Amino acid sequence: MVRLNEVRIALIGFGNVGQGLANVLIKKRESLKQNDINIKVVGVADSKGVMFDENGIELEEALRLKKTKGTVAHNGMDVFDMIDQMGEGEIVVDMTPTNIETGEPGMGIMRVALDRGMHVVTSNKGPLALNFQKL
Ligand SMILES: NC(=O)c1ccc[n+]([C@@H]2O[C@H](COP(=O)([O-])OP(=O)(O)OC[C@H]3O[C@@H](n4cnc5c(N)ncnc54)[C@H](OP(=O)(O)O)[C@@H]3O)[C@@H](O)[C@H]2O)c1
Numbered sequence: 001m002v003r004l005n006e007v008r009i010a011l012i013g014f015g016n017v018g019q020g021l022a023n024v025l026i027k028k029r030e031s032l033k034q035n036d037i038n039i040k041v042v043g044v045a046d047s048k049g050v051m052f053d054e055n056g057i058e059l060e061e062a063l064r065l066k067k068t069k070g071t072v073a074h075n076g077m078d079v080f081d082m083i084d085q086m087g088e089g090e091i092v093v094d095m096t097p098t099n100i101e102t103g104e105p106g107m108g109i110m111r112v113a114l115d116r117g118m119h120v121v122t123s124n125k126g127p128l129a130l131n132f133q134k135l
Pocket of ligand 1: 012013014015016017018045046047048071079095096097098105123124125126
């Protein structure tokens with residue numbers, strides 16, 4: 001069950017920015033809770049696959065897996081399977097590499113998420129520079 005003050009998010013791209021955001025969320029966990037903000041990270045993705053649990057994943061475990069195995073890939077899902085498991089109003093944070101010629105992979109990820117009525121936050125300027133109006 002989704003609590004009213006719960007924000008469900010997926011982190012797509014788990015490099016410098018993605019791992020940085022994970023570390024900030026861990027560091028701020030208590031102060032967010034005190035302010036009644038419950039950010040539940042349900043998925044993390046890198047180029048090799050996805051770690052997903054609709055009940056929330058442990059960010060410490062995702063960081064550990066990335067460090068020791070080089071990937072968070074876990075259960076054979078890809079990014080689009082993960083977005084499929086999420087719902088309207090939930091948040092995708094795109095932190096994939098910038099490709100200024102095609103906008104991919106961020107362009108496709110953002111388009112699918114927006115089509116599903118999800119919110120998108122991105123650090124990836126490529127898709128916005130190429131296709132801001134369309135997005
Ligand atoms: N670094 C900065 O200070 C900074 C500042 C502002 C904006 N940005 C922008 O933020 C974005 C991320 O930067 P970064 O420095 O974190 O880059 P990065 O370290 O290269 O990380 C990119 C991440 O995206 C993953 N990825 C690549 N293709 C993917 C796909 N198809 N599906 C899912 N994940 C995929 C990579 O997977 P693997 O780990 O498997 O390679 C990696 O985890 C870029 O668009 C960059 O321009 C960065």
